[in-house]
Amino acid sequence: MMNRKELENLAQQWFEQQAWKPFPFQKHTWTAFLQGKNGLLNAPTGSGKTYALWIPIVLEHIKRTPDYKTKKPKGLMAIWVTPLRALSVEIKQATERFVEELGVPLTVGIRSGDTSQKERAAQKRAMPNLLITTPESLQLLLASKAYDKLFHKLIAVVVDEWHELVGNKRGVQMTLALSRMRSISPQLRVWGISATIGNLDQAREILLGTDKAFVANSVLIKAKINKQIEVKSVIPKTIEKFPWRGHLGLHLLDDIIPILRKSKTTLIFTNTRSQCEMWFQKILERYPEFAGDIAMHHGSISRETRLWVETAIRDENLKVVVCTSSLDLGVDFAPVETIIQIGGPKGVSRFIQRAGRSGHQPGKTSVIHFLPTHAIELIEASALRKAVKNRVVEDRVPHLNSFDVLVQYLVTLAVSDGFYPEEIFPEIKSTFCFQTITREQFQWVLNFITLGGQSLQAYDEYKRVEIEPDGKFKVNSRSVAMRHRLQIGTIVSDAVLSVKFLKGGYIGSIEESFISKLKPGDVFTFAGKQLELFRIRNMQVLVKKSKQKTSKIPSWMGGRMSFSSEMSDLLRQELYLANADDAKKSKELKALEPIFKRQKLESIIPNADQLLIETFKTREGYHAVIYPFEGRFVHEAMGSLIAYRASLLKPITFTISFNDYGFELLSDQPIDMQGILDNNLFSTDYLRSDLEKSLNATEMAKRQFRDIAVISGLVFTGFPSKLVKSKHLQSSSQLLFGVFEDFEPDNLLYQQAFRETFEHQLQEGRLQLAMERINTQTIIWKACQKPTPFSFPIITDRLRAKLSSEKLADRIKRMTIQLEKS
Amino acid sequence: METLKINCHQRSFVLHPSGAAYWEEKGMLLIADVHLGKVTHFRKHGSAIPQASLYQNFEKLQAVVDYFKPKSVCFLGDLFHSSINSEWHLFKDWIEQLQSEVVLISGNHDIISKSMFDGINVTVKEEWLIDDFLLTHYPESRDGLFNLSGHIHPGVRLKGFGKQFLKVSCFFRREQQLIFPAFGNFTGKFIVEPNSKDRIYVNTRDEVIEISAKLIALK
Numbered sequence A: 001m002m003n004r005k006e007l008e009n010l011a012q013q014w015f016e017q018q019a020w021k022p023f024p025f026q027k028h029t030w031t032a033f034l035q036g037k038n039g040l041l042n043a044p045t046g047s048g049k050t051y052a053l054w055i056p057i058v059l060e061h062i063k064r065t066p067d068y069k070t071k072k073p074k075g076l077m078a079i080w081v082t083p084l085r086a087l088s089v090e091i092k093q094a095t096e097r098f099v100e101e102l103g104v105p106l107t108v109g110i111r112s113g114d115t116s117q118k119e120r121a122a123q124k125r126a127m128p129n130l131l132i133t134t135p136e137s138l139q140l141l142l143a144s145k146a147y148d149k150l151f152h153k154l155i156a157v158v159v160d161e162w163h164e165l166v167g168n169k170r171g172v173q174m175t176l177a178l179s180r181m182r183s184i185s186p187q188l189r190v191w192g193i194s195a196t197i198g199n200l201d202q203a204r205e206i207l208l209g210t211d212k213a214f215v216a217n218s219v220l221i222k223a224k225i226n227k228q229i230e231v232k233s234v235i236p237k238t239i240e241k242f243p244w245r246g247h248l249g250l251h252l253l254d255d256i257i258p259i260l261r262k263s264k265t266t267l268i269f270t271n272t273r274s275q276c277e278m279w280f281q282k283i284l285e286r287y288p289e290f291a292g293d294i295a296m297h298h299g300s301i302s303r304e305t306r307l308w309v310e311t312a313i314r315d316e317n318l319k320v321v322v323c324t325s326s327l328d329l330g331v332d333f334a335p336v337e338t339i340i341q342i343g344g345p346k347g348v349s350r351f352i353q354r355a356g357r358s359g360h361q362p363g364k365t366s367v368i369h370f371l372p373t374h375a376i377e378l379i380e381a382s383a384l385r386k387a388v389k390n391r392v393v394e395d396r397v398p399h400l401n402s403f404d405v406l407v408q409y410l411v412t413l414a415v416s417d418g419f420y421p422e423e424i425f426p427e428i429k430s431t432f433c434f435q436t437i438t439r440e441q442f443q444w445v446l447n448f449i450t451l452g453g454q455s456l457q458a459y460d461e462y463k464r465v466e467i468e469p470d471g472k473f474k475v476n477s478r479s480v481a482m483r484h485r486l487q488i489g490t491i492v493s494d495a496v497l498s499v500k501f502l503k504g505g506y507i508g509s510i511e512e513s514f515i516s517k518l519k520p521g522d523v524f525t526f527a528g529k530q531l532e533l534f535r536i537r538n539m540q541v542l543v544k545k546s547k548q549k550t551s552k553i554p555s556w557m558g559g560r561m562s563f564s565s566e567m568s569d570l571l572r573q574e575l576y577l578a579n580a581d582d583a584k585k586s587k588e589l590k591a592l593e594p595i596f597k598r599q600k601l602e603s604i605i606p607n608a609d610q611l612l613i614e615t616f617k618t619r620e621g622y623h624a625v626i627y628p629f630e631g632r633f634v635h636e637a638m639g640s641l642i643a644y645r646a647s648l649l650k651p652i653t654f655t656i657s658f659n660d661y662g663f664e665l666l667s668d669q670p671i672d673m674q675g676i677l678d679n680n681l682f683s684t685d686y687l688r689s690d691l692e693k694s695l696n697a698t699e700m701a702k703r704q705f706r707d708i709a710v711i712s713g714l715v716f717t718g719f720p721s722k723l724v725k726s727k728h729l730q731s732s733s734q735l736l737f738g739v740f741e742d743f744e745p746d747n748l749l750y751q752q753a754f755r756e757t758f759e760h761q762l763q764e765g766r767l768q769l770a771m772e773r774i775n776t777q778t779i780i781w782k783a784c785q786k787p788t789p790f791s792f793p794i795i796t797d798r799l800r801a802k803l804s805s806e807k808l809a810d811r812i813k814r815m816t817i818q819l820e821k822s
Numbered sequence B: 001m002e003t004l005k006i007n008c009h010q011r012s013f014v015l016h017p018s019g020a021a022y023w024e025e026k027g028m029l030l031i032a033d034v035h036l037g038k039v040t041h042f043r044k045h046g047s048a049i050p051q052a053s054l055y056q057n058f059e060k061l062q063a064v065v066d067y068f069k070p071k072s073v074c075f076l077g078d079l080f081h082s083s084i085n086s087e088w089h090l091f092k093d094w095i096e097q098l099q100s101e102v103v104l105i106s107g108n109h110d111i112i113s114k115s116m117f118d119g120i121n122v123t124v125k126e127e128w129l130i131d132d133f134l135l136t137h138y139p140e141s142r143d144g145l146f147n148l149s150g151h152i153h154p155g156v157r158l159k160g161f162g163k164q165f166l167k168v169s170c171f172f173r174r175e176q177q178l179i180f181p182a183f184g185n186f187t188g189k190f191i192v193e194p195n196s197k198d199r200i201y202v203n204t205r206d207e208v209i210e211i212s213a214k215l216i217a218l219k
Helices: A004-017 A026-033 A049-064 A085-102 A117-125 A135-142 A149-150 A169-184 A201-206 A212-216 A251-264 A273-284 A303-314 A348-356 A377-390 A401-416 A423-428 A439-451 A478-486 A565-579 A586-589 A592-604 A632-649 A672-676 A687-697 A700-711 A735-743 A746-759 A764-777 A808-821 B038-042 B052-068 B088-095 B114-120
Strands: A038-040 A078-081 A110-111 A130-133 A156-159 A189-194 A218-222 A229-233 A266-267 A294-297 A318-324 A336-342 A367-372 A496-500 A508-511 A523-526 A529-537 A540-545 A610-618 A621-627 A653-659 A663-667 A778-783 A800-804 B004-007 B013-016 B022-025 B027-031 B072-074 B099-107 B122-125 B128-129 B133-135 B146-149 B154-160 B164-174 B177-181 B197-204 B208-210
Touching: A004 A026, A004 A049, A004 A085, A004 A621, A026 A038, A026 A049, A026 A218, A038 A201, A049 A078, A049 A085, A078 A135, A085 A110, A085 A130, A085 A592, A110 A117, A117 A423, A130 A135, A135 A149, A135 A169, A135 A401, A135 A496, A149 A169, A169 A201, A169 B197, A189 A201, A201 A212, A201 A218, A212 A218, A212 A266, A229 A348, A229 A377, A251 A266, A251 A273, A251 A336, A273 A294, A273 A318, A273 A523, A294 A303, A303 A508, A336 A348, A348 A367, A367 A377, A377 A565, A377 A586, A401 A423, A401 A700, A401 A746, A439 A746, A508 A523, A540 B128, A565 A586, A565 A621, A586 A592, A586 A672, A592 B027, A621 A632, A632 A653, A632 A663, A632 A672, A632 A687, A632 A746, A632 A800, A653 B197, A663 B114, A672 A778, A687 A700, A687 A746, A687 A764, A700 A735, A700 A746, A735 A746, A735 B052, A800 B088, A800 B099, A808 B154, A808 B164, B004 B088, B004 B208, B052 B088, B072 B128, B072 B177, B114 B122, B154 B197
Parallel strands: A038 A189, A038 A218, A078 A130, A078 A156, A110 A130, A156 A189, A229 A367, A266 A318, A266 A336, A294 A318, A336 A367, A496 A540, A610 A778, B027 B072, B072 B099, B099 B122, B133 B146, B146 B177
Antiparallel strands: A496 A508, A523 A529, A529 A540, A610 A621, A621 A663, A653 A663, A653 A800, B004 B013, B013 B022, B022 B027, B128 B133, B154 B164, B164 B177, B164 B197, B197 B208
16 A cells, blocks of 8 residues: 555656646645545635645545556545536546546546436446535435435545635535535545635634534645735726716726737626626627627526637637626636726625636736726725735625525435434534524424424425334425425525527526516617517527617626625725825825815715714705715615614604615605704614614515525425426515514524524624714714715615605505695 | 495495405405415425414405405405315305305316315306406406406505605506405515506505505506
8 A cells, every 4th residue: 555655756746747846735735635634725716726635535545446547446436516517627627637647547527407317317327436516416416315325435525615605505505415424424534625715714614513523633724825916997087076876887998998909818897797798788889899809708698608708718719708706716717817897896805806817827917907887986996905905805704503504404315315303413513504503493493394383283284394103204295305306505596587599599597577577579688689579488588689779688686795894994994095185095086086075065075083974855855875884784784773763753764775885864754863863873772673673674684585485495486397387386485474474473484584684684793883883983964955976876776675664554645645746 | 444435337346455345236245366275285385384374364354254244255266276275174164154145256276176166155157247247357358348357466566755665455447447456365466557547546454545646656
């Protein structure tokens, strides 16, 4: 048997044959792995992380198999989990290259949503030795009969891009699967790979769970690859005094053309898919010479098109790609020289990650251009530059006690071989997410999946998981099993329809909420094409090409992001500088001078010790705009909190809107700002209970419940080809939320909606801290005649919440009276 | 509780906040889209909707019957959501103690066989012509007839000052037609866009209010 040194030499020699030199972090990872350790590797995309971990896995096999050159081993040896299936091909090629050249007859395979039925069946008979898969496909393996036989020879599981999973429910799902696999295969080594995030140590704990010995036998390896990032902002030549939002930045389109021409390949990152469509179309419209050199990439476009774009970037066949976060991750695009970010990226990590997509060669500087969509975003640009310089990165906050994911996981196990609660409970408790779960809560979940509630009731026909005489929890109904398999996963989106040409040819998928607003004959822009809606049938949108110029552009939900607390802090610091000497101002701040001047006409630019409130009246009603500069999520919460408290003073209805700078309360009745101040409505007393009540009155928790309802299987989202069969099972989570509110308010899943709103939407504690900060500030209330420049982006935002303390009938009557008066 | 009396085609109808309406001349209570059995149907397929919620429909039905004490009750379709399940027994018990004659105009969801309804003395009809009124599930227009129907679960979106929007379920009245809101508690609504000749009566918890067309937000 070869010892560790000899094994590592094998790898070293292979590297030398490629004329490469292994990085220190790669060698450290080989050693740690071969010593039997678990760990987390902190390395960016394109740094050689694939070889850092695939190599020692293969070496471990060589060590265990003296005749490794001839013996063809059977069964799964290692699983590589990647959150993005687009990445799997690249990983597979790299792996195959190594095993082939080393002469180890190991098979490498991919299993994901794109794998054909036939190939899956073949894999079921003979699994590849090294499997590349997604968290969801891994769950599906757990939902198949005799899954334990698949996993019992596993050497390692590697979770790639762990930072993308650690802060969401896919991460919870992943750690539950790991807890099961570790029981089946006690020798299993668990590794993660993560880009830089604020809480790397915690990310390792979340991956490895709470078993002390297991964590003690682990390492955190950091690839110290320091990349130079240069941030340049596109400063508009003329600054509008009233910075409307929603410009999409297109007025600066001409300014980026020289940048595009100069660079070999440029990626243009937009924040939403509609923005992406718009930019793509406008560039082509104004600069038709880019035709053939420009492409678009976003999550709704068909996979074939996306893969084609990715290949074309690599092969240097494209000059410009307009994209969304769909290109944040993954494959190494060496030819990319320049990045343009349209609009605020909302977070430092995301910005750094995007910047890092350019200038991949070692020693090269990454260049990112920031293009503001409204002038005030220029403040963000200069704040971001500081963030990049100081390497400020955000934490990814883990989910705790996600009962919806647990419900799904337990039903998954019940669908395959069934489970015994006594065996599974300790495993679940060993995961980071469920370390505090109590027996009672676990029993609640068991009751939920077997009884559909907490006790057996008359006339009930609930059917999901059954308890067999020996105590095994099992799904025996084939239709329950089938529906569950269709719904495994924790990424919830709107019902989507596939878009196809009448003559055939899949273009992509589109949300039902958009398409339902169109009539046949309407023209819309999608995937960069003008399409005429022909008809909708069987979850398919049939379209024809159109030559019409004007069209509707789908707006996709989920494009809204909030500033992280780090980003908010930087932004405030930057803004306060607007009052400082010119010497301290960045060129962005200097460019904003006309706006600041107009702002100071009726109002002020607040300092660190001031909270600015502006009130004014417009045709729309009475506005109160408050500027804490804490990020969208905190503002949404604070807006509903203050609206709730104000609504206790008298019956009133508020429309609340918010952005990253502040929030607005709008009412059809005068807002008694003096009363709000006199009654100390910014107090931190009773914060939690007031907030809870205000959440009840607004839509926040209801929105959060949607995902929970889908993940836990309360709502069946259906499946295109099975649509007819499930028709009577369609319901909206909104309706359901109301039913729980009235009949089962102590339901753990219903309560989870509120908890998640607190912990994740509001990033618990941030509101508290923000309110505490406000309480140290002096409130400056400016009663203005007209909207100020700062208020413009907020009062023109379309995303709104409402809160009312009036009776519905009274509201309708008053609306009528007001209408008649006008 | 405030009802609203309206006149359609020279007859009086009393609109109730629950979404039911009472035809005074005939002593007939009209109710559309109750979707009984929906909760149980979901539960049967593994979706754990609180079971307690299903009793609410029966409580609502009883309340509105107690209020009007009608000679007859006519369901304008979609009385049951899907195939037969245990809620049928609750319905049967409810029907048995009811003093009124019961008619069901069959809707697209009503897949329970006619013979089951015969067994509990509920008359099932495809449509019903009374005087010059045509009672159907799907909204229909036929010469000279006034149509009472359901199916679409109408609601409207109201727009007020201060960017206020409200979605409320409603009775949707067109020239020769009155479309009923869904009565069932676990049903959604479809937002209609009335034209200037249409009239809209919205349901709040305890009142029915006629609203001006100007208040209605169009897409």
